[in-house]
Amino acid sequence: xxxxxxxxxxxxxxxxxxxxxxxxxxxxxxxxxxxxxxxxxxxxxxxxxxxxxxxxxxxxxxxxxxxxxxxxxxxxxxxxxxxxxxxxxxxxxxxxxxxxxxxxxxxxxxxxxxxxxxxxxxxxxxxxxxxxxxxxxxxxxxxxxxxxxxxxxxxxxxxxxxxxxxxxxxxxxxxxxxxxxxxxxxxxxxxxxxxxxxxxxxxxxxxxxxxxxxxxxxxxxxxxxxxxxxxxxxx
Ligand SMILES: C[S@@+](CC[C@H](N)C(=O)[O-])C[C@H]1O[C@@H](n2cnc3c(N)ncnc32)[C@H](O)[C@@H]1O
Numbered sequence: 569x570x571x572x573x574x575x576x577x578x579x580x581x582x583x584x585x586x587x588x589x590x591x592x593x594x595x596x597x598x599x600x601x602x603x604x605x606x607x608x609x610x611x612x613x614x615x616x617x618x619x620x621x622x623x624x625x626x627x628x629x630x631x632x633x634x635x636x637x638x639x640x641x642x643x644x645x646x647x648x649x650x651x652x653x654x655x656x657x658x659x660x661x662x663x664x665x666x667x668x669x670x671x672x673x674x675x676x677x678x679x680x681x682x683x684x685x686x687x688x689x690x691x692x693x694x695x696x697x698x699x700x701x702x703x704x705x706x707x708x709x710x711x712x713x714x715x716x717x718x719x720x721x722x723x724x725x726x727x728x729x730x731x732x733x734x735x736x737x738x739x740x741x742x743x744x745x746x747x748x749x750x751x752x753x754x755x756x757x758x759x760x761x762x763x764x765x766x767x768x769x770x771x772x773x774x775x776x777x778x779x780x781x782x783x784x785x786x787x788x789x790x791x792x793x794x795x796x797x798x799x800x801x802x803x
Contacts, residue, residue, distance in 0.1 A: 599627040603772040603796070611653075612646030614776075617694040619643060620687055620736060622650045624772060624796060629654055632732050632798075634682030640669035640723065647685045668701045670718040672725075679726045683734070686723060688716070690738045690750055690794070709745055717757050724761045727801040732766055733758070738774075738794030751795045763799035770796040 589600045603624050608614060611622030625647050629637065635656065639647040642660040651658035659679070661667035668674050689696060689704035691712045696704045703719070706712035723733050737754045741747040755765070771793045774780070780792070 594631065595633075596627050596631045599631055599770075601768040601770055603770050606775045608776070611649040613644035616644030617696065618687070618689065620646060621772070622646045624736070624770070625650045625685055625734075626654065628685075628734055628796075628798070629656060629683065632683060634732065636681045636683070638679070638681040638684045638723070638726055639686075640667070640684070640719075641686060641688055643687065647687075663697065663699055663702050669722060670701065670703065670715045672718070672722055675722055675726060680728050681726050681731060682728055683732050684723045684727060685734055686719075687736045688719065690740045691745075691748065692742075693738070693740050709748060713753060713757075716753065717760075720754075720757050720761055724763060724801060729801055729803045731801050733763065733799045733801070734796055735799070736772065736794060736796045739791055741788075741791075751797070754797055758797070758799045763801060766798045766800040770798075772796055 586602055586604065589597070591597070603621075605621065605623055607623070608619070608621040609623045609626070611625075612619050629650065637647065637651050637656050637658045639651075639658060639660045640662075642648055642662045645660060648658050648660040659681070661669065661674075663669070689702070691706060691709070692704055694704060696702050699705065703712060703715050706715060720733075720735075727733060735754050735758070737750050739747065739749050739751055751769075758765075772795070774792050774794060777792075780790075
């Protein structure tokens, strides 16, 4: 059967019914493994490439109740603004302001945090700058993963025992590299670094992604989500 763009457009905006979540003692009952909200909230700038919903960050911070937060790849400042609303201390950095999160020498040896929010580039899906230290400019996958290992090591080193590292990452694919399972690599490197997973993966529906509005001649299964993985530094 031939499928044409007009046929597939009939599938747009269909409503999916979510499974019922069990009642439990969570402080944030709306936070489940399916993050489906369409309204990103007032935090950060929607126009910033890769901007993410502050609601997910807010829900995680209300759930885990850290006192200090580190956001090494702040982009438009979504996490910083959420922290300010929740009256949490947030140290917010980005390569845009000269801070290379992959370089240990950029870290203050006195830093320790209860919670790290990490939203790195999904390799070259969006290129943020021409800076060679920007992870989105990594010329090949091996170099990107080398930088990712450095990044996760640095984040682990500033986490207090029992502290949480939440990483939002999406898989990537293109014609040259094929399908690159960056969520797999995130877990593999996190476990190599001695972290353990603190809770279920949170599948974030990609509402508003620019790629959703494009028409492609090639055939593939569209990825409509990214994944938030929360790790814990053992005591
Ligand atoms: C996915 S965006 C973060 C978007 C952010 N969560 C928001 O809501 O606006 C990734 C960010 O990582 C930054 N970045 C890339 N390489 C970096 C590096 N080596 N050190 C620090 N920041 C880096 C980019 O400048 C970009 O702002």
